[in-house]
Amino acid sequence: MNWFTLLSTLAFGPGALAAQLRFSCSQLLVDRIDPLVNPGQVPSPHLHQIVGGNAFNVTMDHNAVDISQAATCTSCQFTEDFSNYWTAVLFFRARNGTYKRVNTFGNGLGYSAANGGQTVYYLSSGKVTAFKPGFRMVVGNPAYKTEAEARKNPALQFTCLASPMTRSGYRYSFPTTTCAGGIMVTVRFPTCWDGVNLDSPDHQSHVAYPVNRNCPSTHPVRVPEVFYETYWDTRPFNDKNLWPTDGSQPFVWSFGDATGYGNHGDYIFGWRGDALQRAMDANCQSDLIQDRLNCPTLKSQAITQANRCSIQRRVKEDLDGWLKELPGSGMK
Template identity: 85%
Template sequence: MHLTTLLTAAIVPFLGVRAAMLRFSCSQLVVDRLDPLVNPGQVPSPHLHQIVGGNSFNVTMDPNVNDISQTSTCTSCQFTEDFSNYWTAVLFFKARNGTYKRVSTVGNGLGYSASNGGQTVYYISNGAVTAFKPGFRMVVGNPAFRTQAEARTNPALQFTCLASPMTRSGYRYDFPTDTCAGGIMVTVRFPTCWDGKNTDSPDHQSHVAYPVNRNCPSTHPIKIPEVFYETYWDTRPFNNKALWPADGSQPFVWSFGDKTGYGNHGDYIFGWRGDALQRAMDANCNSDLIQDKLNCPTLKSQTIVNANKCSIQRKVKEDLDGWMKELPGGGME
């Protein structure tokens, strides 16, 4: 199901459907080689990530040790009661001479261009939902995938070649094969059904599931908000095809060495303070789709300028700004 269909379904309270859609900017918190879900305690982690959200993000994120909604002192997200952490892999450009350059994220052009990168986050409901519990976390996608058949098992992870910030068509599971005038948008949509018992699972996925024919399966009967990321990767500086591979193939690669794009994935750790997220879902809050209006009176918010001020120091000291002979961590294609 494409994003436009999802949003249409999510904002139809006038048809008698109980619906909510929070849409807000989360500025860049840090770009670092840490992954407290898949590689807890490991410094550095095998590949690079871009992280947004609360500033208590760290190498372990053990829910039994602290509650990130209480230990964070700021958030790079516009809703100030949201100290969750959201992260994805990092995109790189591989030039014809074999060197790599990190691609920056930019603010979503639909009202969030003041953001210093990061991503746009959505929480969507279509009917009553149960907000996540403290300690909840999940992962979607698989960095080992390299075929479209594998990628289609996670149909909500897609790429869009942006002709403009308004582009919402032409979804695909792999990297675009031509230059994109507005950059590349990567979307990550998480499952919306929960087993009602576990806030995590060994693979960080089994405790959640996608609905079947819009209904949650009996194994995962509890409807939860849909968490959705949109990340704008600024590939515009690399649109000169003289820098692309001599055979004309697309030049982008994920930080874990995937040049197909099929290994797209995302990570999430819940960190809303108190009952803030449940209040917003119960109040059917709906953000404006175009303008930067956080239309949810029950929640506290901050400007994007203030959200930009929340950041943390990189734990792994390595040059991420220049041209590199190999990917950080030595990821192989």
């Protein structure tokens, strides 16, 4: 049993896994906009890294145009997937108090050619109902400050990578030692939907995690599990002479969280037509070792082509140099 099958078994139960799509989405944009939590606000309070379709915008009303029709390219390998997936951005805080943005890099398990971004998964445990146009959700909470709070979302975790194959030592806070292969951050979304609302005021109440692997009566519709991994290239900062003198870990999320407990992720569905439903119904299986997309019902593109899909930043600010403060640190 490989690590991915093991991970899926823990989530769904022995022999229950039906479909497992695994694919690369290259970096689309790094910018201070957030159409879910801060729609229409430019700049938003903190920086995000986004992958997926190029219809991503400052405002993305779920009652407006289907983003799969508005987008003209996607940074994901499956060309019918114009969804958007995003997280906060990781920063390194040096001993002198300045900050340096940490880049993402391609997953070493088959996606090294990717221009950063994320590895995206869609998993199912039997029959599932694909999301509807306009569907969106958020998991996690940037305001969380304790491990007890973070554990409310059991699969928003960190892994200190010894190599691309590392899949042990999951933790809810930032690693406290140097990581030879960088830091992997995982975000796993709920799999039960209320069947009615495409969104909710907190962007979370319309979905729920299963209880004993069963959807609660309030959220009876089982949907695919959206799961992504982001590889953060912390390797350039492994020199302990740059770390705080007290030996504490030096990484901080773009919203100022130095614990890691505020880890969170955002999702807007954007598969074109019935593409995702077809893939789930066909029980498409990605091959972990040989990296075969292995889903004949879907159209795909090479990672090198996916790398070409990007959009221009709306907020013009220095994101590459050593910064005296985090972008947006003065906003509340």
